[in-house]
Amino acid sequence: MSSGRVLIIGGGPAGIEAARGLADLGVPVTIVESRDRLGGMPIAAHYATLTPSLEDAEQAMARMLAPLLGNPAVELRLGAAVSGFAGAAGDFELSVARNGSQESVRAGAIIVATGFQHFDPGRETQMYGYYEFDDVITLPESEKMLKEHSFVRPSDGRLPERVAFIQCVGSRDRQIGNEFCSKVCCGVASKQAIEIRQQLPEAKVFIFYIDMRMYGYWENRIYWPAQEQYKVNYIRGIVAEVLKKGDRLVIRGEDTTLGRPMEIAVDVVVLSVGMEPSQGTREMARLLGLRQNKYGYIETEGVPLATVLTSVEGVFAAGACTGPADLEDSVSMGGAAALKAAALVRKKALAAGATG
């Protein structure tokens, strides 16, 4: 017997897009989300705005979620986790744990959209003083202050005069084990730099980078305005260390364009932390038996001419659980995975002689 239902694990942008698409096709879906709210990282991490649109994140996500709410084709399991897995493509049987109880869900196909977590800059590198100095923060911490329109020096609540972003923290780094580029941090830092300049027009903003990876329209939509309209100072350089000097921080390193040492005093240092697979991504890969790459992300098969296939038939993956992904990647992959899942349950239903 086959099941016409699709189980979606993860209720962020990729999972939401998949669920919307399947519901529109008349395919019943169950979304299992570990948090108490849908929306994924843009909601959980209090994003102020989205990159590159600079649209309010809550509003944008609410608009994306609207078609799911009260939709009879969509079952929501919030604060829940998949805890058991059996069966095969066309007829999976999953256990879903919630509030201490277990529920069984049958599904013909599974879409894993369990996303990423932000790299913890204190975990393996102390060079930037993240756990030492209050005024050294991360990209999501900066984003949250921007959302609240309260971008301050955390140490004393004063408005900063100078803010510096340090790129590639936890990315492009063999010592940490993350050789990949996290793809979105250049764009997000530049977007935040614009917003700091909008909220604090007197502040100076610096971005220390290796390569500014503003691909596609991020170049003309964010990078050019950041430089020309918002006067963000981009400095190609290697930051050796962050020190405390008086009540300020000092960034020491080398300006590789000018070819000389630099020392810049700032009020707030924002570490542009990269992506790593979330705990949920690692757990679901293990539970479902999906091949993972050396970084712990779910390996997709057939790249670049396939993007959502995993090593297990009937299980598809979308978004940042497969590797660094921007919102557009996640949304496109969510749709692409939903299409494959819908086709699979249809094929299995036809093979079983069942009616749609």
Add this chain to the structure above:
Amino acid sequence: MSSGRVLIIGGGPAGIEAARGLADLGVPVTIVESRDRLGGMPIAAHYATLTPSLEDAEQAMARMLAPLLGNPAVELRLGAAVSGFAGAAGDFELSVARNGSQESVRAGAIIVATGFQHFDPGRETQMYGYYEFDDVITLPESEKMLKEHSFVRPSDGRLPERVAFIQCVGSRDRQIGNEFCSKVCCGVASKQAIEIRQQLPEAKVFIFYIDMRMYGYWENRIYWPAQEQYKVNYIRGIVAEVLKKGDRLVIRGEDTTLGRPMEIAVDVVVLSVGMEPSQGTREMARLLGLRQNKYGYIETEGVPLATVLTSVEGVFAAGACTGPADLEDSVSMGGAAALKAAALVRKKALAAGATG
């Protein structure tokens, strides 16, 4: 009355993925392709291998195309063009011109996947001597030589000892009018640099760049091996001009990392030309009344939380007709657009009281 058929304009990676997905769902499709062969740019421009997999392009595309051939749900119109358009979402009526005759096709939804063309480096800039010197070639011309395992100096057929790539030709350039980044050229040039070193182990290869945009896994899959295993020389610099000196070319400019003028003699200069909307993209946007951005690409609505919606209901867009896109973008968008198209024709059929 509504039509359950989806018309796909363009038979490259995005269009092929859309057609495969729709056929798997049981939705009949018609593919209209202006060339005489499916496969899009990887086939038409004689790609040696795909980025980042380095898989043989012909083999990879053949595998992708296989499910379409002889598929009763798929009608192919090769060497054809859409020449007329009427109706509305759910019931479009299109004229398809082929071999001097016109055919009428009814479709409930349309997917535009008409792709890009390579920037012509002689069109508006003469600074790199593309039309002047035989040994100045473009990225697709280099790709074609690599495919034939005959990477030579075009002027005399001799094997080159030194090859240089110049990045961002026709991209990130306000004078030319293309402020966007073409996204793939850093990866493709680095991939070709690896292949030149594989085919001509004695050759030295240089890449002159502003920022190496090796996002996501391109960093660890291509950029690191290019540097460490294949000893490709990456030089951050501004190339002022390409001159002829004896039977060699000389690249003059500034090494911005060392902060000094540079002059490097090479045998072949490869211009890493960027993407522009194809003629077909411009024509279809006009014919279907789709909003275009200032570069002529089809504008997608709702970015970043929607990626395949156009300004016209029932018309979706996928791949490089919407802007610079890599193969993964194109394939994911093809799937995402197919899902939306399938949902639309289903909704219209239900509304019309028709049976599936």
